[in-house]
Amino acid sequence: MLKVSNxxxxxxxxxxLHGISFAAERNEAVAIMGRNGxxxxxxxxxxxxxxxxxxxxxxVDGLEVGxxxxxxxxxxxxAYVPQGRMIFPTLTVEENIHTGxxxxxxxxxxxxxxxxxxxxxxxxxxxxxxxxxGQQQQLAIARALVTDPKxxxxxxxxxxxxxxxxxDIAKALNEIRKIRQITxxxxxxxxxxxxDVADRLFVIEGGRLVHESARAxxxxxxxxxxxxx
Ligand SMILES: Nc1ncnc2c1ncn2[C@@H]1O[C@H](COP(=O)(O)OP(=O)(O)OP(=O)(O)O)[C@@H](O)[C@H]1O
Numbered sequence: 001m002l003k004v005s006n007x008x009x010x011x012x013x014x015x016x017l018h019g020i021s022f023a024a025e026r027n028e029a030v031a032i033m034g035r036n037g038x039x040x041x042x043x044x045x046x047x048x049x050x051x052x053x054x055x056x057x058x059x060v061d062g063l064e065v066g067x068x069x070x071x072x073x074x075x076x077x078x079a080y081v082p083q084g085r086m087i088f089p090t091l092t093v094e095e096n097i098h099t100g101x102x103x104x105x106x107x108x109x110x111x112x113x114x115x116x117x118x119x120x121x122x123x124x125x126x127x128x129x130x131x132x133x134g135q136q137q138q139l140a141i142a143r144a145l146v147t148d149p150k151x152x153x154x155x156x157x158x159x160x161x162x163x164x165x166x167x168d169i170a171k172a173l174n175e176i177r178k179i180r181q182i183t184x185x186x187x188x189x190x191x192x193x194x195x196d197v198a199d200r201l202f203v204i205e206g207g208r209l210v211h212e213s214a215r216a217x218x219x220x221x222x223x224x225x226x227x228x229x
Pocket of ligand 1: 038039040041042083
């Protein structure tokens with residue numbers, strides 16, 4: 001469903017990603033683990049078209065999207081939950097979710113979204129800025145999901161979020177996969193969360209993928225070494 005090949009991304013003269021390749025199937029979740037500054041956000045921004053590729057390709061469901069602008073990638077089935085959530089603080093919860101429905105034929109929030117995140121139903125008339133960090137993260141995921149993506153990208157969704165809500169988010173992501181069979185790519189530093197949601201784990205270091213393992217074969221101590229050095 002998502003196929004990334006030899007992705008190279010530069011900031012000016014300096015190369016930040018040095019040829020990243022991985023694939024994720026329909027109904028598969030993969031985690032990209034790595035410390036701060038290793039290239040996770042750069043990777044997600046380039047998959048979404050926020051940063052241009054120097055070379056390489058990104059395919060969604062067999063279609064090349066690597067040169068498309070972000071809005072075209074959304075139309076082709078990628079949704080992105082950026083680091084820091086980036087919800088609209090002065091819009092209500094409901095209005096925030098509606099921003100994801102701009103190109104939808106039916107401008108109604110599907111019941112399934114509120115079923116996944118009941119707190120958003122309770123808070124639907126509140127301003128986004130008045131929600132807790134965890135609630136804002138759920139809102140950002142809901143907003144991405146209403147675009148009906150084939151591939152959902154989440155950049156460090158647990159950052160700054162309390163453990164009980166982290167569990168709720170993991171549960172919701174697993175539930176979404178059951179309902180919609182989407183592909184999920186999540187970047188993370190919290191290994192327990194990645195082990196809860198991902199079928200395969202990668203480690204990124206210095207703009208390169210340096211490790212890959214299936215969840216069942218994952219040596220957690222080994223991954224922790226990458227995360228703590
Ligand atoms: N706008 C920029 N201009 C130049 N270099 C940048 C820019 N943004 C990031 N970098 C560099 O690219 C590398 C990867 O950064 P990136 O933000 O992708 O890491 P990350 O793994 O997402 O970390 P974090 O979790 O802190 O965001 C780092 O060396 C960083 O200094």
